[in-house]
Amino acid sequence: MKAHTEYLWFNTKKRREYINVTGDVEQILKRSQIKEGFVLVSAMHITAGVYVNDAESGIIRDIDEWLEKHAPAGLDYNHHRTGESNADAHLKNLMIGHQVMLPVTNGALDLGPWQQVYYAEFDGQRKKRVIVKIIGI
């Protein structure tokens, strides 16, 4: 069994952004030379998500509006008594999830035709990190 670990860094211009990282993950997989195994793609922050869905601008807007509807910014959250103002970003992270596991078969990501991996920033404009860790043979 081999293990290979790299980190992706982000510093978004906007508070919320959705970034397709599929190509980055594919390059890391290539460098690992692992042919069969699992790739974990996991946000290292509690105000960002990682998910698999479509690279289509309309659905990305729908996802953003849906998360804002169910975990809205600007409410009087308990968390804000600490001086923070980003409780909505914590809840968006929990709603969409902060990690995915990608299967590797014959040296490639074994994804369906429309599956793309996204980093979802909910409290940006600062340095954030995602771990990409692969184990396999």
Next chain:
Amino acid sequence: MKAHTEYLWFNTKKRREYINVTGDVEQILKRSQIKEGFVLVSAMHITAGVYVNDAESGIIRDIDEWLEKHAPAGLDYNHHRTGESNADAHLKNLMIGHQVMLPVTNGALDLGPWQQVYYAEFDGQRKKRVIVKIIGI
């Protein structure tokens, strides 16, 4: 370390259906001859989910109604400007998740007494696929 990969195919009669795949996964695990490791069960489409919960018809109806309440069909989604009409299925996939990881101990799925693995179809009546990939020893 060994790896074993199979695919499950679905073509549901209804747009939304919930199918217990626990037995299928157990048979794949048996064929793999892996005794200790992890089984990834992951939908290869962005309009279907995979989750673990109860094999009880009432809770399955509750889950379906709950997903429809929070990610309803028929709204004027941005995604529909592409000609698609299934944005709700994308959001249901994100709400319930598209994959689970099952632990394997002593050659069996190491699940709790009521845990069953379900494929959740949100945009059916077409061929869809789930990957079942096992790594371990």
Next chain:
Amino acid sequence: MKAHTEYLWFNTKKRREYINVTGDVEQILKRSQIKEGFVLVSAMHITAGVYVNDAESGIIRDIDEWLEKHAPAGLDYNHHRTGESNADAHLKNLMIGHQVMLPVTNGALDLGPWQQVYYAEFDGQRKKRVIVKIIGI
């Protein structure tokens, strides 16, 4: 490749409770002597969750109120025709997720600065279990 499996037991005083298990998982990892790999932390019940977020009392209350808002107790759920009264706990489990995968690098959990692992009980006052399974080298 090595595998190491332990179980955490819970019997909460209240119906809903949020318990930080990060230290327990770190001790299990230490006993495993695995240096590179993945730790699966997964609830073995369908009415409890496992998630990664902040060890701050305000956000824990926000998470609890948010789950109760989107998956409220006391509704006339279909599941309750079986005599059960905990359908809300099933839905809360699905909303927040029942498992996380933690990367292990250089013998330690490879988490971001604020990431803590929580067991979320939604139907407590009874014995419940979480599996902690590590595979790696």
